[in-house]
Amino acid sequence: MEANITGVTLNDPSFEDLGVRPETVASLAEKGITHPFRIQQLSLPLALDGHDVIGQAKTGTGKTLAFGIPLLERLEPDGTAPQALVIVPTRELCMQVAEDIAEAGSHAGARVLAIYGGKAYEPQIDALKKGVDVVVGTPGRLIDLNNQRILNLSEVKSLVLDEADEMLDMGFLPDVEKLVSKVPANRQTMLFSATMPGQILNLARRYMTQPTHIRATEPGDDTATVDAIEQHVWRAHALDKPELIGRILRAKDRGRTMIFCKTKRSAQKLNDDLVERGFKASAVHGDLGQAMREKALQQFRDGEIDVLVATDVAARGIDVENVTHVINYTCPDDEKNYLHRIGRTGRAGSEGVAVTLVDWDDLHRWKLIDKALGLPFADPIETYSTSEHVFTGLGIPHDATGRLKPPAPQQERGPRQGRPERTGDRRRGQSRGSRPSSKSGTEQNRSPRDENNPNRRRRKRTRRSGPGEAPAGKQS
Secondary structure, three states: OOEEEEOOOOOOOOOOOOOOOHHHHHHHHHOOOOOOOHHHHHHHHHHHOOOOEEEEEOOOOOHHHHHHHHHHHOOOOOOOOOOEEEEOOOHHHHHHHHHHHHHHOOOOOOOEEEEOOOOOHHHHHHHHHHOOOEEEEOHHHHHHHHHOOOOOOOOOOEEEEEOHHHHHHOOOHHHHHHHHHHOOOOOEEEEEEOOOOHHHHHHHHHHOOOOEEEEEOOOOOOOOOOOOEEEEEEEEOHHHHHHHHHHHOOOOOOOEEEEEOOOHHHHHHHHHHHHHOOOOEEEEOOOOOHHHHHHHHHHHHHOOOOEEEEOHHHOOOOOOOOEEEEEEOOOOOOHHHHHHHHOOOOHHHOOEEEEEEEOHHHHHHHHHHHHHHOOOOOOOEEEOOOOHHHHHHHOOOOOOOOOOOOOOOOOOOOOOOOOOOOOOOOOOOOOOOOOOOOOOHHHHHOOHHHHHOOOOOOOOOOOOOOOOOOOOOOOO
C-alpha cells in the first residue's frame, strides 16, 4: 500500500536527531549546512531505514541531499563495484549532483564519480577500475560503459532517479528501463523531482516496492513556486528586449544572473550582444563543446562572469550560490519549464527575482502557464525599456541605460577592393580616367597572360574551299 506524507508540521531537528552519521554531519557543517530542509526532514527517517521514497518538493529546497545522505549511509567500506547509482537527465545536473554528494561524503572517504557523454572515456574508465562507491551518470554513457562490461551494476544497493519527469520528457524511458534491469531487484529505490505528473507515478510503481510519496509543502502553502522569489511578468517587444535586458542588469543589488533562451542561436546572439554592451557574460548551449560549457559554468561559479545566458540544458539542477536574478528572455514552454527556470534563484532560503518577457505571439501559452500555477499574471503589462515600472519595480537608476560602455564606432566602407570602379564608359579595357590607346582593338583587349602563354589556343582560320579544293585543314 502506498503511503503519502504532505506538509506535516515538525520541530526543527538537526541531522544528528535524524540519525545521520557524525562523519556526514561534519562534512555538511563544513559547507555551512547544519539543519535539514523540510524535504530532508520528511524523507530522511524513511530513507535511512531503507524504504522506497518518492520525494516531491519545490526547486531549490534540498532534494539532492534528501537522497544523497541515505545512499552515503548505506555504503560499506572497501568495496570495488559501485554500491549506489544516481541517474540524471543532463550533463550539467550530473556534475552538480556528483559534487554535492562528494562534499557530503568527504569525511567518510566516499568515492563519487560523474559519468556523462562529451568527455573522454579514459579518465572515467580508470576511475571505475580503481574502484568507486557512488556513480552519478546520464543514461547514454552509463549504458555504453555497462555494455563494454566496464561499469558493473551488480552490487548496487541504492538506485535514484533524479528529475524523472525530465527524463520522461526527453525520451530516456527505454534507457532507464534498461539500466534498472541491470541493477539487483533487492535494492532501495528513490525518485525525486519538483513536479510529479501521473505518468511518473505510474512509472515509479513499476520500479519500487510500497513507496512513500512525500510532498514537502509548508502548511497552507498551495503555490508551486518559492515564496522568496519576486516574480515580474511583462509583455515585451522582440526588438526592444536587448535594451530591456541591459537595463534589468543594472538593477540594485544584482548578483549572479541567469538568462534563459529557447534556442541555441538566440542564446549565443544575446550573449554576444551583452558582451558588446560591456557586461561580463558567457553562454551555455548545445552548440558548444562540453569543455566550453564546463568552463562557462565554472567562471560563473567563481565570479569571473556574472551573467550566464543559457538554453534549458542548464535549467535543471544547476545550483550556484548567490544567483539573485533569473530572466526568461523567451516564454517557457509549460509550467514545469517555468518552475525549473526560476528555481535557479531563491534557493536554500535566500531571496531572488524572476523576470519573464512574453512576446505577443506567446500570450496564449503564458495564460496556460499562469492558470496551471495559479499566478496573478494572466494579462502581462505592456512593457518597454523606458517604462516607469521597470525602474521602480527593480530599483534601477532612472539615468541607467542598457550599456556599460558606448557602442563601437562603425567604420566607413571604402570602395570594394580588387575590382575597378564602374564608370559611364562601358567599353572593354577602359576604366575611369583611362586614356584611349593607339593600339588596335584586338591588341588592346589581349591580356599579357595570353602574350606569354605558348600553349594558348589560336583561333582556327578557315577559308571557303573552291572547286576541286579540299576544305582547309584537310588533305586529300
